Amino acid sequence: MLRSGERFAGYEIERELGRGGMGAVYLARHPRLPRLIALKLLSRDVFGDVEVRRRFEREADLVARLDHPNIVPVYDRGIDDAQPWIAMRYIDGPDAAQLEAANLPPRQAVRIIAETAKALDFAHRRGVLHRDVKPANILLEYVDGEERVFLADFGIARLRDDATKLTQTGSFTATLAFASPEQLSGQPLDARSDQYSLACTLFRLLTGDVPFNAEHPVGIIHGHLNQPVPPVSALRAGLPPSLDSVLARALAKHPEARFDSCAEFAHAAQQALDNPVGATRVLPHSPFAATPSTAPPATAVAQPMAASAHKPATAAYTRQAPAPASTPPRPVSRAVARPPKKRSKLRGCLLGTAAIIILPLVGIGGCLAALDRNQTSHHPASTSAEPAPPPQDTETSAPETTDPAAGLPEHSGADAAVLSQRFPQMLPHADPNSDSNSGTGYQGAACTTYQHSAPPPDTGSGDPDLGNWAVAWDCQGGVGHPAFRFVMYRSAADAEEALGALNGYSRTDIKVHGNRYTNYQLSNSQLLRPRLVTEFHKGEDKHAFVMYSTGFLTTDDQLLEWFKAAPLN
Template structure:
């Protein structure tokens, strides 16, 4: 901690302005100019990696190019004594998280968010995402009786992710209460992710609450992924129902259901407040699922490189958006008093780590007790004990007539698991569709395998075709087909650190390989099927998010895999 009068990077420290998980912010005096600056010192322990340092320098150069009236200017940046720092304009005023909704006229709340929207759209046109939009990063300053709005901390969330490898592990990249479903599920981001967080911020300024509040972080995440936002008109008297529709659209679980830009969103909000009859149409609420096609966006390019023609955002082969409908209404929630949660969750680290730490201990104990290569027989029905009553497995015979065409091969998988997978077009090399519980399913070939789930996926060997189905709010699952039984057996033999169990459900026998050592609340399960026809070799890989091994197994038991 620096004290008043000390010098750092040539700046004279006046006093500490704040402290958080990323470091500290000080009010400092410029050594040569009559100017006060905000000096942000980023934590040393986050930036020990040389690649992270390079990223810090590139981000600093990029952010310095964002010259906009609503973006906090960055003056300088550097690294002194292994401590990265950023010098930026000092904004003499509060941040938006300090505003009380009861004392904030709705028109002023929308104006604050509208000016923030202009800053975001400006950055998005230059290929830069903010990734951490929340009231605490919206700064307010009164100049000549006029309130000015500044958006701060561009690039800081990205730096934090690179420093701590959060993106690689699929962990959360923004404050939970303002994070988009895409961020919480580790999906690619585009400008509409910032729009979602901006809508959460407007919700907070209008009502004093956040759209999805819960005592436990898992509850907050569940709300973002699965629940419709409550209507603001029910939480604050005098707000028109037309505003509910606008926020419902900006808070759509799927990015394609949101507005085309942040400014379009805030324009609609202003219109809904002043002219409720001109309400926007809203895409009906549906739980979030990642897009079936690749979404392309080039956030935060190398400084000096012009964004390509797709740098705004493009998506191909997306399913058509559902027809417009009136927003779903929800009963008013009881208002609960919380000290700081209504702002930016200053204690988000404690909220996430402490409740989950106990679960981590439980999971690790279960892993220690259950990790074994010794089969543990479990059964929903009595399991036959004599060898002549056990049916041969689908990995004991050759794969008869496996087609060379990938579409025809995908069709075999679809026909084998019709309630889990969409029907495939045998003439198409790539198929997409909706699977069990609304999962987004896509076919893959070995040359371009499915993306990593972030759970540490096992090597499933020399498979020929795969259907990969991504569900948010539900486990992600993958069916793979092999050219020969020997290939499937080889994949099973290569697994390590598992608990093997035979399960019989509805007269059908399966063998599960529950993999130990999974990341916290991201269990993994490989299923071996036993033959009905003696053709083809199949395996199923399932991984969960924010569930325990037992919860994943219960989901698997309820899935229609017969």
């Protein structure tokens, strides 16, 4: 720690401005010019990490190329006494995290976001992502009564083309409360990820809280991936419901459903305040589904969040107001369409977060149980909601003494129906005439069907090759519940061949509720990501079935207990 009056890299230290995970920032005097600067130093204890050092140095190179009035400029960088440093312009004012929502007029909050959006779009056009947009990185300076807005700390900004390489080595440091679903799932990122974080920031400035808050990081992650956006109009008096639709779009789980740019989002928010008219209707809510990617998952450092009262997560709204004939349509009046259905559902989410989250949070299992018990109570019904389709009945059992495929043609829809009828309490109903089925399975899992020619993407846990299967129901169980995948083979020989090809496992015959199974517990699983392959011995005449299940934040024993409790028959 440097003290006042000390010199470092030629700069005279005035005082410490702040300290974070990567180092500290000091107010310092320039050695030759009558100027105060912000001097950022990388912590010595992480200097040995080559990738952290490269990222720190790259920060200066990236930001030095971003000459924009809303971006904090970098003056110089170097290494002194084996410690990297960056000299930046000193912004004499608070950051947006210090603003009290109750005292911040909504129009000022939107203006701060609009100025930040200009900086982000400028960086995006030059191939640079910020990746850590949050109120603490938005600095405010007041000169002659005018408020100036600066976006700071591109410390984890990276060129798009280099993102995958840096992600492989390990550290994802975006603050969890403002991270996009694709950041949390290790998916490829683009400018729309920064837009999501910017929308979380506006939500915080308007309400004093983040969209998805919880006592433990896993609950926050669950919110980003699965819960609808709480309407700000219900959290602060005077905010128009038209603003709910703008935030619902910018905070869409699927990037393609968001605005085309950060500036477009900010303009829509301004329009919502200027024109708070129109009728409302509830938008369908679609949980995040990770897209197939060859990029490895990013690892996330989950920063513990302070406990606070959890805001009710309600359905997202959109306003539809007919514009006058002489007025072009406003962005806010555009209904947000539900994104096209993905060929894959949530998988591999939080793989990188699991090990890092678990170590400091020993008691996380209890919070997961509480989350499941309380989740429904946090979603009050809305009287303006369109009628929802009736839930699929997953409790009806099919006779086990007959072949469920009898009379069904052999194509993917019929095959999916075979699986649904064979495991009616685990899988949703399948339409035998549809080549693509989806629905809700056991414990609320999001399930989707796949053909062998277009299999589910790898979860990142090292999924086994299950051989020549005909169709699969892939179900992502969400936070606290294992993911599971049922595959159907057209013959017992195909199933036996797939099981014979498994590598590295311990084999156990087990009897549960009078039924016999063979479990293959796969070796070399990731920390708290156990993997289990189950062979069924029902003696079906025509088909054979195998289940592959993977735990999340669970041990091998906990996954086995889940297996024993699952309604497999």
